[in-house]
Amino acid sequence: MKLTEKEIAELAEDCISNFLTRETAHHALLKIGINPALIQDAPDERAYYTNIIQFLCSHGQLENWLTELSKEGLKFTQEWEIIDNITQVMDLSKKYQDQALQQSILELREKILVLREENLKLKENLMSLQKQKEIEDVLIRVGNLYYKRTDEKKEHPYCMTCWDYDNKLVSVILYNNITTGNKCFRCTVCNARKNK
Numbered sequence: 181m182k183l184t185e186k187e188i189a190e191l192a193e194d195c196i197s198n199f200l201t202r203e204t205a206h207h208a209l210l211k212i213g214i215n216p217a218l219i220q221d222a223p224d225e226r227a228y229y230t231n232i233i234q235f236l237c238s239h240g241q242l243e244n245w246l247t248e249l250s251k252e253g254l255k256f257t258q259e260w261e262i263i264d265n266i267t268q269v270m271d272l273s274k275k276y277q278d279q280a281l282q283q284s285i286l287e288l289r290e291k292i293l294v295l296r297e298e299n300l301k302l303k304e305n306l307m308s309l310q311k312q313k314e315i316e317d318v319l320i321r322v323g324n325l326y327y328k329r330t331d332e333k334k335e336h337p338y339c340m341t342c343w344d345y346d347n348k349l350v351s352v353i354l355y356n357n358i359t360t361g362n363k364c365f366r367c368t369v370c371n372a373r374k375n376k
Contacts, residue, residue, distance in 0.1 A: 183237055192229040197300060198254045205232060208248035212241055312347050325365065339367035
């Protein structure tokens with residue numbers, strides 16, 4: 181499988197967005213007969229996965245590694261197999277010197293990459309919405325404040341305005357109004373000031 185530098189970077193990013201661990205990556209390498217020690221280590225995940233991908237591309241093993249990862253539940257293999265198939269067809273069209281076919285293949289490849297990027301953004305949005313829903317499920321509204329259900333003493337309030345408007349869970353400052361003697365709160369983010 182031949183990949184451009186951009187495609188290698190995107191695949192490394194896919195590894196991260198799919199929460200691929202080094203342990204799982206090593207396990208898949210071992211299953212295809214590659215010793216992980218042969219691959220240059222790197223301090224950050226993106227550089228490390230880039231090193232793995234470049235190594236596997238140069239040894240013709242990337243597709244096998246991606247297939248092993250798909251068995252572990254990672255979901256990017258099919259997209260990269262399609263790109264590899266297009267690359268193979270492109271190589272054949274060059275062999276037969278068919279310019280129109282080459283141009284069509286390049287356009288198709290670009291469309292697939294755009295769809296892949298859109299798919300990645302949709303996955304990120306879905307994860308964000310799932311996280312928001314998880315937070316929503318643990319919040320209860322009391323007056324103009326939110327509290328976590330586990331905060332039985334109601335000691336850690338959150339700003340209703342920030343959560344309802346921006347889905348940001350922002351702690352508020354509680355204080356006693358010296359003029360009225362009422363307990364009040366103030367949000368340092370949206371500057372909401374209200375009586376408790």
